[in-house]
Amino acid sequence: MRVTATVNGQTRQADDVWEGESLLYVLRERLGLPGSKNACEQGECGSCTVYLDNVPVCACLVAAGQVNGRSIVTVEGLASGTDLHPVQQAFLRTGAVQCGFCTPGLIVAAHDLLTRTPRPTDSQIREALAGNLCRCTGYSAILAAVRLAAREMSGDAE
Amino acid sequence: MEFIQPGSWAEALAIQAEMPAAVPLAGGTDLMVELNFGARRPPALLDLTRISELRHWDIDGSQVRLGAGVTYTQLIAELRDKLPGLALAARTVGSPQIRNRGTVGGNLGTASPAGDAHPPLLAAGAEVEIASVRGTRLLSVDQFFTGPKKNALEPGELIAAIRIPLPSGPQQFSKIGTRNAMVIAVAAVSLALHPDRQQVGTGIGSAGPTPRRARQAEKFLATALAEAGLWESRGRLPDELAAEFGDLVAAAADPIDDVRGTAAYRRHGLSVLARRTLSWVWQDYQDGQYGQYGQYGQPMSSAG
Numbered sequence: 001m002r003v004t005a006t007v008n009g010q011t012r013q014a015d016d017v018w019e020g021e022s023l024l025y026v027l028r029e030r031l032g033l034p035g036s037k038n039a040c041e042q043g044e045c046g047s048c049t050v051y052l053d054n055v056p057v058c059a060c061l062v063a064a065g066q067v068n069g070r071s072i073v074t075v076e077g078l079a080s081g082t083d084l085h086p087v088q089q090a091f092l093r094t095g096a097v098q099c100g101f102c103t104p105g106l107i108v109a110a111h112d113l114l115t116r117t118p119r120p121t122d123s124q125i126r127e128a129l130a131g132n133l134c135r136c137t138g139y140s141a142i143l144a145a146v147r148l149a150a151r152e153m154s155g156d157a158e
Numbered sequence: 159m160e161f162i163q164p165g166s167w168a169e170a171l172a173i174q175a176e177m178p179a180a181v182p183l184a185g186g187t188d189l190m191v192e193l194n195f196g197a198r199r200p201p202a203l204l205d206l207t208r209i210s211e212l213r214h215w216d217i218d219g220s221q222v223r224l225g226a227g228v229t230y231t232q233l234i235a236e237l238r239d240k241l242p243g244l245a246l247a248a249r250t251v252g253s254p255q256i257r258n259r260g261t262v263g264g265n266l267g268t269a270s271p272a273g274d275a276h277p278p279l280l281a282a283g284a285e286v287e288i289a290s291v292r293g294t295r296l297l298s299v300d301q302f303f304t305g306p307k308k309n310a311l312e313p314g315e316l317i318a319a320i321r322i323p324l325p326s327g328p329q330q331f332s333k334i335g336t337r338n339a340m341v342i343a344v345a346a347v348s349l350a351l352h353p354d355r356q357q358v359g360t361g362i363g364s365a366g367p368t369p370r371r372a373r374q375a376e377k378f379l380a381t382a383l384a385e386a387g388l389w390e391s392r393g394r395l396p397d398e399l400a401a402e403f404g405d406l407v408a409a410a411a412d413p414i415d416d417v418r419g420t421a422a423y424r425r426h427g428l429s430v431l432a433r434r435t436l437s438w439v440w441q442d443y444q445d446g447q448y449g450q451y452g453q454y455g456q457p458m459s460s461a462g
Contacts, residue, residue, distance in 0.1 A: 019161035041194040065161040130339030131253020
């Protein structure tokens with residue numbers, strides 16, 4: 001079947017999509033957007049987190065046909081050209097990245113949190129990122145990145 | 159495999175009648191896992207996400223009519239005061255990403271013994287609104303679960319909505335897992351006080367082949383509260399009453415040993431959860447802090 005959706009602001013089309021295929025497979029294998037990672041394929045790890053109509057979801061649990069005519073934003077869609085989004089910059093500055101596999105999902109989840117809650121408490125950060133697993137860094141640097149991004153984005157001084 | 163995307167409920171029912179083997183798909187949080195792992199290859203997927211009325215809820219008399227496609231995120235944001243037990247359970251489902259997609263109708267469709275929505279629906283005395291081209295029927299949620307991952311839907315039927323009485327008293331939910339997110343319950347208990355009719359509702363999860371009520375425990379607690387005049391006085395709960403209630407909830411279970419826990423652990427856990435949720439609802443009852451329906455001195459009959 002054919003699937004047509006707005007992806008990172010552009011209308012994109014994929015043909016010969018299998019009816020049981022996931023949005024994640026379409027993004028990575030058919031549309032050349034490998035930023036969203038494929039790890040658990042069961043919604044446990046959050047590595048494939050993308051926005052679907054402005055709501056963060058696990059792309060592995062969305063059937064491709066369900067996104068027809070809808071809007072998707074992946075981690076590739078957060079930067080403006082070569083200018084990284086403040087959430088991405090904060091992950092770099094705090095060293096919240098080791099192997100990097102969980103990073104795209106964490107960045108989308110953190111981006112969503114800070115869009116809804118500009119000055120989150122630590123427990124709000126923990127709850128917002130509860131569905132994103134990291135197996136290398138531990139979470140301290142990741143929490144530091146979100147706190148830093150919150151400060152930068154809300155214009156609060158140190 | 160076919161991918162069928164009806165734009166209306168009538169169309170969905172017509173397709174399900176014609177192709178009873180088509181599998182309904184909403185948030186995909188259960189079904190897509192099975193597809194991703196090759197565990198299931200149904201002849202057709204029936205995508206229900208384009209049917210906007212499934213995403214809506216409204217108040218119908220003394221009930222909330224909850225569209226089958228209402229997500230856990232919606233429940234938490236919009237229905238905390240009207241469906242307190244269900245909203246508390248929704249907060250423990252998966253992660254934000256899962257709660258954004260997962261639906262109560264989907265939870266019932268999957269009918270896992272561990273489904274988080276089931277205990278509070280049992281405790282509240284909910285009914286499932288089941289529809290087909292033949293018409294609509296209501297089934298009490300405690301008759302809906304027929305076995306592990308089996309429910310009472312007949313071929314051609316879809317879950318339209320869940321009808322849940324507005325609360326006349328406090329409701330609580332507690333579950334055991336290895337962390338505070340992303341866990342399938344090892345055991346779960348939901349407890350509701352119905353002071354308007356001096357009854358008690360319970361629901362226990364992950365503790366038998368289906369979610370179930372602990373009827374003896376309900377009867378015991380309602381009677382004990384009445385005999386001690388506690389429904390009216392809202393006085394201190396005797397410790398031995400809570401202990402007996404916990405024992406009776408545990409006795410209602412029929413748990414198994416599996417990868418998440420042993421049957422003995424589950425029974426022990428259920429008695430703890432039962433005492434804990436009882437202490438919480440009783441505190442809420444004493445404080446009168448349980449949503450806009452049923453504030454102290456304003457039973458549901460006058461507030462609803």
